[in-house]
Amino acid sequence: MTSSQFHDHKVQQRKEHLPFDVESWYDWLGAGHTFATHFVEVSLAEAQALLRWYHHRYNSRDAPASEQVRALVELRDRLTPILDEAGKDWFIRLSSRSPKDAGFLDKSMFEEELERWRKVMQEDAEHLNARRSQADQRSEEADGTYHHPPDMDREKADKLLEANAQMLAFSQITWENQKTKGGPATSGAVLEHLVSSERVLVDLVEATEAEELFSMKIIARQWEPTLRHDFEFRGFVNNGQLNALSQYNHYCYFPHVLREKAALEKSIVKYWQTEIKPRIPLDSYVVDFAVLSDGRVTVVELNPFKTTTGACLFSWSHHREILESRPFEFRIHEDIVPQLPNYVEHALPEAFRQSAKDESLASLSDLQRLYAGESQTSSPPRCSIQ
Structure with a gap:
């Protein structure tokens, strides 16, 4: 595929996805059938600055240039009137997708949730075994339904219960992690959250590669406390x-x-x-x-x-x-996914490790300090903030 063909492919792909950006379908539904939502326009230059910031944080590339830092500050300031209202919680995303792969994972919160979900799984164990004894043994390929044999080894059965409890706890804290509390300084933290997400990286790359169709917004959706x-x-x-x-x-x-x-x-x-x-x-x-x-x-x-x-x-x-x-x-899953213990064993420790690492990466304030007192220049310093 030539570079021209690749570009045309990206443009066509973007055209197909534009109707599914939040701002495209929100008015069809209105606040009565989805969550109250605010939209903040992101310019092409601001999107490119966000990409530069991401690569500086994760790929040891040069820091954003001074004019890019100014663009990020301006974007933060446009978010401020929406997010700085105390007492409101928000769910932040881009037009295309959310940064649900980003954010600090609190290990103590995970342990609390794990104890709760362990009790849930233990209470369900008898019902689970009863369903297993009544169900036909069906394969994942047949209909997506799992049923383990009712006479399985006790150690294996307990391992499945524990893996599901861990995944339930992990899902709960990553869910809570998407809630942004309104108040002073929230908007800066929101931008840092966005540039901690590989999903955001991919979507910004896709949007900027189809430059002639570029359209992107930061979406602030009011958090619904009854949502689970x-x-x-x-x-x-x-x-x-x-x-x-x-x-x-x-x-x-x-x-x-x-x-x-x-x-x-x-x-x-x-x-x-x-x-x-x-x-x-x-x-x-x-x-x-x-x-x-x-x-x-x-x-x-x-x-x-x-x-x-x-x-x-x-x-x-x-x-x-x-x-x-x-x-x-x-x-709906009628039993625990057979591969879940292996997934939990490898994926969860890596998620916590990466989350801890994210906490030490360059913030917007760090970027501003790089240029404090300097003349306005487009040449970025070659440094990495720890």
Whole structure:
């Protein structure tokens, strides 16, 4: 592929994704069917400054030039009137995606959550074994449903329970980590949070490579206190029909969610049919729903009906027929994912290690100090702030 062909590919890709940026679909739904949202425009120069800052933090490249630091300060100052209001919490993201892979992970909070989820899993162990004894042994490839044998080794069974408890605790703290408390100095911390995310890096690169179509905003969504990470679901709409629904977090087995499966399906499908379908002028899309603690259903976001969008408990390669056409299917894990103990053993320690490292990387204040007292110059100092 030539550089010209690569550029054309990026432009076409960006065109396909633009209708799914928050600012594109927010007015279709309005605050009545999603979360109250503020939009702050990001210029191409500011996006490039954010990219330079990311590479300085993680790839030991030169610090942003002085004019780029000024651009970052100006961006921070535009965020300030929205975020500095004390008493409000926010969820911050870009037009395209959220920085859910970023932020400091509190180990003590993890340990507290782990104890809570261990109790939940122990209480569910008897029900889990009963379902295992009644279920057919089905494979992941067949229908995405796992059922371990009821007579499995006790040590293996306990290892599965512990791995799921750890993943539940980890999911809870990473969820809480996305909540930004409003108040003084919040806007600067928000920018640092964004440039701690590889997801943000990828999206900014994609947006700046299609320069003639460049459009990006920082999205401040009011945090909904009744929103729960374990009650988020992804729906697949094709040719105007909701064909499939899945739990969003594909790692965890949620015993309490499984018990409510029938009621959840009924409420989400009804909500989509009566409130959402008439408002979205697209034939095919992926929609994320949240069921709030008071039972209300709302929309979290829209995504393209493409393989670039995660399929959760489905697979674009193995289950395309289900996703593209009826009959409708709703998937929730009925048992613990067999590979989860190995994933937890390797992925969680690395996530905590990387999180601790992030705390020592260059902040916006550090960048400002680099140029304090200097004449305005575009030549960055060759240094790395520890």
